[in-house]
Amino acid sequence: MDPFLEGVILGVTLAVLFGPALFALIQTSVHRGARSGALLAVGIFFSDLTLVFLCFIGALQIISNEQNRLVFGIISGFILIGYGIFTFKRTVSVMNNGTAVAEKKPGWVTYILKGFFLNIANPFVWFWWISVTVGVTSTYGDNTRSAVFFFAGTLSTILSTDLIKVYVAKKLKRFLNEKNIRRLNRIVGILLMAFGLILMGRAVAYYYHLL
Numbered sequence: 001m002d003p004f005l006e007g008v009i010l011g012v013t014l015a016v017l018f019g020p021a022l023f024a025l026i027q028t029s030v031h032r033g034a035r036s037g038a039l040l041a042v043g044i045f046f047s048d049l050t051l052v053f054l055c056f057i058g059a060l061q062i063i064s065n066e067q068n069r070l071v072f073g074i075i076s077g078f079i080l081i082g083y084g085i086f087t088f089k090r091t092v093s094v095m096n097n098g099t100a101v102a103e104k105k106p107g108w109v110t111y112i113l114k115g116f117f118l119n120i121a122n123p124f125v126w127f128w129w130i131s132v133t134v135g136v137t138s139t140y141g142d143n144t145r146s147a148v149f150f151f152a153g154t155l156s157t158i159l160s161t162d163l164i165k166v167y168v169a170k171k172l173k174r175f176l177n178e179k180n181i182r183r184l185n186r187i188v189g190i191l192l193m194a195f196g197l198i199l200m201g202r203a204v205a206y207y208y209h210l211l
Contacts, residue, residue, distance in 0.1 A: 003146040007153025010132070014154070015161035021119040023188045025162060027087070028111065029169035030184065036111050037166035043115025045159040050116075051126060052151050055133035066207055072123050073203020079121045080196030088189025123199060 021044050029037030119125055132154075136147050204210075 003150040004153040007150040007155075008157045010150075011154040011157025012161070014128070014158055021115065021122070021125075022165070023191050024083075024114070024118055025165055026169045027184060027188045028114075029166045030172065030181065032111075034166050034170040036106075037169060038163055039108050039111035040115035041159060041162035041166060043112035043117075044119045044162060045115075045155060046112070047116040047119040048125075048129070048155055048158060051120065051129040052133065052155070055129050070203050070207040072126075073199050073206075075121075077196040077198075077200030077203070079117075080199065081193050082196075083118070084189045084192030084194075084196060086189075087192060088186050122195075123203070 025037060025040055025044070028040045136150055
């Protein structure tokens with residue numbers, strides 16, 4: 001099978017997985033609109049691209065160390081929990097069309113950086129790309145061109161599906177009111193805090209060989 005097509009298939013598989021970045025993507029699209037959601041998706045794309053590059057130059061040696069994995073997991077967990085608490089407590093006023101009324105809209109760089117760091121702070125995203133990189137390397141060997149086409153297919157598919165999610169979230173905005181958005185904030189906040197606790201728990205469990 002063509003390496004690019006194989007990458008597309010993998011990208012579609014990854015697109016249906018739920019994670020903190022997905023919930024943040026939907027929430028941002030609902031609160032700030034399609035443009036802000038698209039910028040967040042671009043940040044997620046660049047974080048995945050960075051991780052693929054780091055895995056190829058040997059970052060897996062860092063994350064594969066048990067103590068480094070523990071530290072990384074705990075720090076990442078605290079980041080997600082903190083962001084979850086902020087999201088849970090966030091209050092937003094909306095207009096009749098469901099658009100959030102914000103006191104000050106962040107710049108485009110803010111959304112890109114938010115997507116970048118929210119995605120890259122998840123150690124399981126690291127483990128995912130490490131596993132994929134190892135598999136691709138073992139499959140294509142020193143055929144760098146095939147590996148590049150594979151990851152081009154994967155990353156472009158992830159970005160495309162994220163943009164589709166942004167579009168869908170925008171369409172749902174007309175059905176939202178202040179009460180529903182408050183509920184969305186609380187649901188997303190709880191999910192982010194849960195992800196953070198799971199990351200910390202698994203990091204500790206792996207360190208003490210409980211898993």
